[in-house]
Each structure stands twice: as structure tokens, then as C-alpha cells.
Amino acid sequence: MSTTDAPPAATQTGGRAGAEPRATRRLRLADGWGLLALPLVGYLLVVFILPLAVILARSVTDPEPGLGNFQAILDSPVYTRVLVNTFVTAIAATVITLLIGYPYAYLMTLAPPFWRNVLLVVVLLPFWTSLLVRSFALVLLLRDTGVVNETLRAIGLISEPLPLMRNLTGVLIGMVQVLLPFMVLPLYATMQGIDRRLLRAAEVLGARPSFAFWRIFVPLSAPGVLAGSLLVFIQALGFYITPALLGGPTSTMLGELIVQQVSSVLNWGFAAALAAVLLGATLLLLAIAGRFIDLRRWLWSKP
CATH class of the missing domain: 1.10.3720.10 (MetI-like)
Known part of the structure; x- marks a missing residue:
């Protein structure tokens, strides 16, 4: 009986062993050295991503919603x-x-x-x-x-x-x-x-x-x-x-x-x-x- 039960136990152990490194990596990213990237990420969001989103939004909303600005580039x-x-x-x-x-x-x-x-x-x-x-x-x-x-x-x-x-x-x-x-x-x-x-x-x-x-x-x-x-x-x-x-x-x-x-x-x-x-x-x-x-x-x- 113990012989037939051994493989599932080994499989479960192997599955947990494979899952533990991923959990450890996520924990290290959230609580360890990965936190050092947060200031850079925040800085890029404020001075790059946000202005870029504003520019892209204004290209299709100013002076009126639509693709008129892009059409003007092609027409002229x-x-x-x-x-x-x-x-x-x-x-x-x-x-x-x-x-x-x-x-x-x-x-x-x-x-x-x-x-x-x-x-x-x-x-x-x-x-x-x-x-x-x-x-x-x-x-x-x-x-x-x-x-x-x-x-x-x-x-x-x-x-x-x-x-x-x-x-x-x-x-x-x-x-x-x-x-x-x-x-x-x-x-x-x-x-x-x-x-x-x-x-x-x-x-x-x-x-x-x-x-x-x-x-x-x-x-x-x-x-x-x-x-x-x-x-x-x-x-x-x-x-x-x-x-x-x-x-x-x-x-x-x-x-x-x-x-x-x-x-x-x-x-x-x-x-x-x-x-x-x-x-x-x-x-x-x-x-x-x-x-x-x-x-x-x-x-x-x-x-």
C-alpha cells in the first residue's frame, strides 16, 4: 500500500518545490531589492508616461474630437x-x-x-x-x-x-x-x-x-x-x-x-x-x- 502511495506524494512534493521558487521571487520583488525600482518607476510615470498620455489625448481631442489633425497632416x-x-x-x-x-x-x-x-x-x-x-x-x-x-x-x-x-x-x-x-x-x-x-x-x-x-x-x-x-x-x-x-x-x-x-x-x-x-x-x-x-x-x- 505504501508503495502505491509513494509516487503521488513525490509528485505533490515536486509540485510544491517548483512553486516555491516563484513565490520566493515574487516576495523578493515586493519586499526586497525590487523596491529600489519604485522611485524610478514613479518618476517615469510622472514625467514620461503621464505627459505622453496627455499628448496622445490632445492629438484626437484638440480642437475637436476625431482624427482631423492626422487628416490635416496627410492632406497638406x-x-x-x-x-x-x-x-x-x-x-x-x-x-x-x-x-x-x-x-x-x-x-x-x-x-x-x-x-x-x-x-x-x-x-x-x-x-x-x-x-x-x-x-x-x-x-x-x-x-x-x-x-x-x-x-x-x-x-x-x-x-x-x-x-x-x-x-x-x-x-x-x-x-x-x-x-x-x-x-x-x-x-x-x-x-x-x-x-x-x-x-x-x-x-x-x-x-x-x-x-x-x-x-x-x-x-x-x-x-x-x-x-x-x-x-x-x-x-x-x-x-x-x-x-x-x-x-x-x-x-x-x-x-x-x-x-x-x-x-x-x-x-x-x-x-x-x-x-x-x-x-x-x-x-x-x-x-x-x-x-x-x-x-x-x-x-x-x-x-
């Missing part, structure tokens, strides 16, 4: 052009940043420790300077009587100043300068973890160094390319200060339009709709990128 060619220009500018800035940042990050993996640290400091240097100060410095460099044009004119390369401001060129120069660290750092983190013995093995088997680089190293660095491009592109969508100082009427971006609607026209409902469109585009991009890369690893955790 001016607003549609600004929306398209925002995405085109963000894509161009991402591509240029990748073309500059990829060889730079690759050089960091090849350099000796001292020069690697120097290259890293050069990348991090923009973080130690105000964005507004950097943008005004670029104005002094790129304007018609700035350092760049005056130098080119002095050495005889140009006779008239190059249009480096108040257009897309100035906006891209400023955005790339700001966003370059966000491309280089994920690329460097990925490239540093690639086993160089794979390249040497391919070369031993007869592959040329360039062939081994393109067929082995570049595909292995793809997660860093995707992570860096995602960080750069999403941030580029919401740029305001740099386009406002270096751009012109033909290079207006969505962030400038939102500020104009709030500060000049006082059209809060339409500005909220523009912000909702920008937020929706960002979330859509994150959802698409999440299908190809591990966002939790590359954006919130150590690689």
Missing part, C-alpha cells in the same frame, strides 16, 4: 513634404554615419592599446561638450565667411563661398557630427568580440584578405551595424537644434515643425498629432528591428 503637401524630408534626412545621416564609423571602429580593433584609448577619447569627446555650443561652432565654420570657405578661398580652390549652411548639407554635417559616437561604440563592441582566428583560417585555406574580410568579418559585425544604425536613425528623427541652426526652409524637419506649431501658432492639437506620428514611426522601427536583432542585448545590456 507642406506637412507631407516635411514628414518625407525628416525620414530622408534621417536615412542619409544614418548612411553617412555608418560609412564613416565602420572603418573608424575597425581601426580601433587593430590599434595598440594606447592608440585605441586615444581613438576612444576622440569618439567620446562630443559627449563632454554642449550640443548647442557644438552647433554654434559649426555655424562659425560653415557660414559664407566662416573658416572653411575663407580657407578654401585663400588657397585658391574656390572663388565663391560654398553653400554649406541653410540647406540639407549643413544639416547632415551637424547631425553626423553629433550622432557619430552612437554608431562607433556599438560597432566597436561587436567587432572586438569577433574571433580573428576565423580570418586567419580563411587566409590559410587560400582566401584573399579582402575576400575573408567581406565574407567573414562583415557578416559577423552585422549586429553592431544594425544596432548602431537603429540608434542613429531613431535619434535623427527627432532632431531640432541642429536643423534649426544649420538648416533652411527646404530642410525643415518634424521637430522644427512641432516647435513652430506650439510656440508660434499655439496649435497644441496639431503639434500633438505630429508628435504622435513621430512616436508611432519610432515604435514601428523598433518592432521591425526587434525581428532581426536582440534589442535587449544591444540597447540595454552589455554585449
Whole structure:
């Protein structure tokens, strides 16, 4: 009799044993270290979630309930052009940043420790300077009587100043300068973890160094390319200060339009709709990128 009763008892014991760790984890989250997250959660609710909910609500209620604000964005060619220009500018800035940042990050993996640290400091240097100060410095460099044009004119390369401001060129120069660290750092983190013995093995088997680089190293660095491009592109969508100082009427971006609607026209409902469109585009991009890369690893955790 005891023999037949033993298995159910063991099963019950195993079930309780499996349930106890979950209860312990819930208790630890509620009464232990998990309480340390409450101030951050409360802060985000007050300064992020609540204002975001207000903005989304105003986009469909101000000046009257409905989707009129969103319909106005689609009906007006001016607003549609600004929306398209925002995405085109963000894509161009991402591509240029990748073309500059990829060889730079690759050089960091090849350099000796001292020069690697120097290259890293050069990348991090923009973080130690105000964005507004950097943008005004670029104005002094790129304007018609700035350092760049005056130098080119002095050495005889140009006779008239190059249009480096108040257009897309100035906006891209400023955005790339700001966003370059966000491309280089994920690329460097990925490239540093690639086993160089794979390249040497391919070369031993007869592959040329360039062939081994393109067929082995570049595909292995793809997660860093995707992570860096995602960080750069999403941030580029919401740029305001740099386009406002270096751009012109033909290079207006969505962030400038939102500020104009709030500060000049006082059209809060339409500005909220523009912000909702920008937020929706960002979330859509994150959802698409999440299908190809591990966002939790590359954006919130150590690689």
C-alpha cells in the first residue's frame, strides 16, 4: 500500500518545490531589492508616461474630437513634404554615419592599446561638450565667411563661398557630427568580440584578405551595424537644434515643425498629432528591428 502511495506524494512534493521558487521571487520583488525600482518607476510615470498620455489625448481631442489633425497632416503637401524630408534626412545621416564609423571602429580593433584609448577619447569627446555650443561652432565654420570657405578661398580652390549652411548639407554635417559616437561604440563592441582566428583560417585555406574580410568579418559585425544604425536613425528623427541652426526652409524637419506649431501658432492639437506620428514611426522601427536583432542585448545590456 505504501508503495502505491509513494509516487503521488513525490509528485505533490515536486509540485510544491517548483512553486516555491516563484513565490520566493515574487516576495523578493515586493519586499526586497525590487523596491529600489519604485522611485524610478514613479518618476517615469510622472514625467514620461503621464505627459505622453496627455499628448496622445490632445492629438484626437484638440480642437475637436476625431482624427482631423492626422487628416490635416496627410492632406497638406507642406506637412507631407516635411514628414518625407525628416525620414530622408534621417536615412542619409544614418548612411553617412555608418560609412564613416565602420572603418573608424575597425581601426580601433587593430590599434595598440594606447592608440585605441586615444581613438576612444576622440569618439567620446562630443559627449563632454554642449550640443548647442557644438552647433554654434559649426555655424562659425560653415557660414559664407566662416573658416572653411575663407580657407578654401585663400588657397585658391574656390572663388565663391560654398553653400554649406541653410540647406540639407549643413544639416547632415551637424547631425553626423553629433550622432557619430552612437554608431562607433556599438560597432566597436561587436567587432572586438569577433574571433580573428576565423580570418586567419580563411587566409590559410587560400582566401584573399579582402575576400575573408567581406565574407567573414562583415557578416559577423552585422549586429553592431544594425544596432548602431537603429540608434542613429531613431535619434535623427527627432532632431531640432541642429536643423534649426544649420538648416533652411527646404530642410525643415518634424521637430522644427512641432516647435513652430506650439510656440508660434499655439496649435497644441496639431503639434500633438505630429508628435504622435513621430512616436508611432519610432515604435514601428523598433518592432521591425526587434525581428532581426536582440534589442535587449544591444540597447540595454552589455554585449
